[in-house]
Amino acid sequence: MxxxxxxxxxxxxxxxxxxxxxxxxxxxxxxxxxxxxxxxxxxxxxxxxxxxxxxxxxxxxxxxxxxxxxxxxxxxxxxxxxxxxxxxxxxxxxxxxxxxxxxxxxxxxxxxxxxxxxxxxxxxxxxxxxxxxxxxxxxxxxxxxxxxxxxxxxxxxxxxxxxxxIDKVIEARTQFVSQSLTVSERPELGNAGIIVSGGRGMGSGENFAMLEALADSLGAAVGASRAAVDAGFVPNDLQVGQTGKIVAPDLYIAVGISGAIQHLAGMKDSKVIVAINKDPEAPIFQIADYGLTADLFEAIPELIAAIKA
Structure with missing residues (x-):
């Protein structure tokens, strides 16, 4: 066979x-x-x-x-x-x-x-x-x-x-023109052992710098929900979900992500899921192994400080 x-x-x-x-x-x-x-x-x-x-x-x-x-x-x-x-x-x-x-x-x-x-x-x-x-x-x-x-x-x-x-060379009518790639020293999203993802709750693309600092302190990749991508916070190659990348890291930290079905389909097989959201009723808490109901703008800096301590 x-x-x-x-x-x-x-x-x-x-x-x-x-x-x-x-x-x-x-x-x-x-x-x-x-x-x-x-x-x-x-x-x-x-x-x-x-x-x-x-x-x-x-x-x-x-x-x-x-x-x-x-x-x-x-x-x-x-x-x-x-x-x-x-x-x-x-x-x-x-x-x-x-x-x-x-x-x-x-x-x-x-x-x-x-x-x-x-x-x-x-x-x-x-x-x-x-x-x-x-x-x-x-x-x-x-x-x-x-x-x-x-x-x-x-x-x-x-x-x-x-x-x-294999000596067979096939030339198709389609021609490659160019590509635009996001260059990063962080691990590739699809193969990362730890992923820190942000959602609409991040508020703006500038606030993703906070998640990038957290990711760097953990040696993690940075991801995002479709809502964050559609809002223009980050490029679409960071999207995790049914219409983005399907991931299953050892640790997935979801920050400001409500937990829409589209997003859960891309990350629910993660070994350990940590959710940080100020809404205690957010669906993400239903699949999270650990949940923190808190203001992410206070929780993330405190978490970074604790990791560096």
Missing amino acids: AILVLAEHDNASLKLDTAKVVTAAKAIGTEIHVLVAGHECAAVAAAAQQLDGVTRVLVADAAAYQAHLAENLAKLILELAPGYEHILASASSVGKDTLPRVAALLDVAQISEVLQVLSGDTFVRPIYAGNAMAKVQSLDDKKVLTVRASAFDATANGGNAGLET
Whole structure:
């Protein structure tokens, strides 16, 4: 039962999500191949070779794959598809852009946001913003799956997979023009062990400096609710929730966040949830492990001072 996993990377380093998707693949079968498509990505391929459970790494190294355009990747995967029964990718922006195209070209149904693998054809995925779980069985010859990486632990290193070069270069009509990225020394939101998130209660974007100071004292990432993003307090790449990033850190600190269903869907799997809100009836307290009913503008400076003491 051969499985193809699309690697998530930036052409220089392999993202942790790939190791988590490999864990999901290991629950399906033992013949796991990782596709590394990019440009000047030898370091990424070497990292993929070390993932436990991976038996082969396929490398497509060409300028056409540098920007990871879905049109190019989907057609490349289509070329490789005859040799695989399962095709997996992280439910990231790249995976969610690429695999639906692959499924359409293969004329099969995609199963999205897989949280659990029950067997080679049966999976668990969330519905109704995560308020219910659906057990889905696929009878298609090829299973195309996006995996919610936060639901799986990363597979360990220690593997020694073989390397195979893919010479097929696919040029799509779509062209990469530019991208604007938020540069930060803090941990990446999707892989952070601790996340400090702010909501509409922060009042303004300037007040997020307080959360950034708290995050820096904890070595944490900074997140936000959709309400804070829509209000223009912070850029949308910090959004946690159903329409943002799905996270499951060891510690999630929600500050000034009421707890709308949209937000809870993105963070309720966190190991420990701490809520700080002046409204004792805020829904966030229903799922929080620890709650503090207080004015955040007093509580956060006191918390920072206590951490530094």
